[in-house]
Amino acid sequence: METKTQIRRSCLERRAGLPASRHACLSRQAQQRLADLALFRQAQTLALYCPIRAELDTRWLLQQAREAGLRVGLPRVQGDQLHFLRCDNPAMLCPGCFGVPEPMAGELLLPEQFDVVVVPGVAFDRWGGRLGYGKGFYDRFLCQCRPDAMRIGLGFSFQLLPQLPCEPHDVPLQALVTENEVLFFHAPPAVGEGADLQPVTDI
Numbered sequence: 543m544e545t546k547t548q549i550r551r552s553c554l555e556r557r558a559g560l561p562a563s564r565h566a567c568l569s570r571q572a573q574q575r576l577a578d579l580a581l582f583r584q585a586q587t588l589a590l591y592c593p594i595r596a597e598l599d600t601r602w603l604l605q606q607a608r609e610a611g612l613r614v615g616l617p618r619v620q621g622d623q624l625h626f627l628r629c630d631n632p633a634m635l636c637p638g639c640f641g642v643p644e645p646m647a648g649e650l651l652l653p654e655q656f657d658v659v660v661v662p663g664v665a666f667d668r669w670g671g672r673l674g675y676g677k678g679f680y681d682r683f684l685c686q687c688r689p690d691a692m693r694i695g696l697g698f699s700f701q702l703l704p705q706l707p708c709e710p711h712d713v714p715l716q717a718l719v720t721e722n723e724v725l726f727f728h729a730p731p732a733v734g735e736g737a738d739l740q741p742v743t744d745i
Contacts, residue, residue, distance in 0.1 A: 546673060546707050553665045553673075553701055557596045560698070568698055569599035571721035576660070577606050579724065581692055585657040587613040589626050592635065592643040597662045598696050604632060615651040617679075618644040624683040626651045653686035659693050661715065666695050670714035670727035671706040684713040692716050699723070 544552075560568075576582055588607050590600050607614045608630070615626030619639035627648035629635070638644030661680055665673040672695055674680055684693055693713070699720040718725045 543705070543707060546676070549673060549703070549706065550664050550676070554595065556700055557664075557698065560596060565596065566599070568721040570602060572598055572696060572698070572719055573600065573603040573606075575721070575724055576694065576696065576719045577603060579719075582607075582658060583610070585612060585692075587615070587651060587655045587657050589615045589617070589651075589656045589659040591660060591662045592616055593662070594640070594642050598698055600660065600696070601632070603660070604629070613651065613655075615656065616645050617642075617683075619679065622677075622679070622682070624679045626653075626656070626683075653683060654688050656687055656691050659684065659687060659691055661693060661695050663695050663697055663701065665701050665703055665706060666697055666715070666718050667703050667706040668725065668727075669705060669708075670716065670718075671708055671712065672715055673706050678711065681711055681713045694719060696720075 582588075590604055590607070591597070593599050604614060614629050616629040616635070617624045617626055619625075619642070627645040628651055629645050629648060634645060634647070635643040636646050638646075661672065661684070663672045663674055672680075687693070693715045695715045695718040697718070697720055699722045702718065702720060714727065716726065716728045718727070
């Protein structure tokens with residue numbers, strides 16, 4: 543098995559080489575899949591990320607969530623921790639740590655308030671594994687969330703690998719959404735619409 547460093551380099555290069563038009567098309571398809579899930583529609587508080595380094599876009603998803611009346615939190619780095627601030631106006635984002643757009647002000651949303659946490663990644667696997675940039679920010683944050691909060695990875699289908707190296711501190715995801723499919727790695731919580739909660743594959 544390749545090391546995390548090797549996998550990270552390969553996936554980042556492939557993601558960076560995705561043409562802009564293709565990136566936008568695949569991003570919209572993946573965001574639509576997530577927005578169509580009952581667990582998304584019935585959430586009250588949602589954590590999203592601001593994309594960097596050619597990560598799958600989330601701006602359309604942010605707009606849909608705000609129009610649906612969800613409380614949306616975006617991350618802000620403080621020390622070695624992620625803090626999520628409520629974002630009602632994306633225009634107020636400013637470059638923060640590592641150049642990532644961050645909310646400079648807003649209501650602090652506590653980890654236990656989130657129903658759904660949408661997580662970026664460099665690579666994912668079919669066991670709920672996730673590979674980030676190696677700083678551990680999301681692993682530390684996810685450890686603080688409620689056990690019933692849905693931890694959903696969002697990425698392109700080429701980021702999905704058969705299996706990733708796993709370490710004890712890695713927090714597994716409960717689901718992964720790409721432009722092609724929705725995968726659940728553990729039984730999702732009952733949200734009243736079981737038909738939406740089955741793994742979906744549309745190639």
